[in-house]
Amino acid sequence: MLRLVSGSQGVGALVRHIADNNLMAPTVVREGPFRLFFFSREEPRMHVHVAHPDGEAKFWLEPSVALACHVGLTPKELSAAEEIILRHLQEIKNAWYQHFGC
DSSP states (O other): OOOOOOSHHHHHHHHHHHHHTTSSSOEEEEETTEEEEOOTTOOSSOEEEEEETTEEEEEEOSSSOEEEEEESOOHHHHHHHHHHHHHTHHHHHHHHHHHHTO
8 A cells, every 4th residue: 555755755765665566666586786687558668677876777678678767877887687687588588578468
């Protein structure tokens, strides 16, 4: 159950609650400091979001894995994120189909 909290921390707490409970951003893979997830009701092209303590990124999954955009991540962290995506690519695609009903 969601509980609305006023103030600036309330919004952050609500967003964390939604993410942690897979309501709008279901986690697909957690590996090391990386969390791979989808946003519900976003664009239809298959992609995955990557969260890391230092920043985040978005990778296209089709026609091949490619970086779409990022903020705060170093080239080394982006490379590590892409390696995780490639290792779990079929699992991520299966989760996409299940989540979005494709």
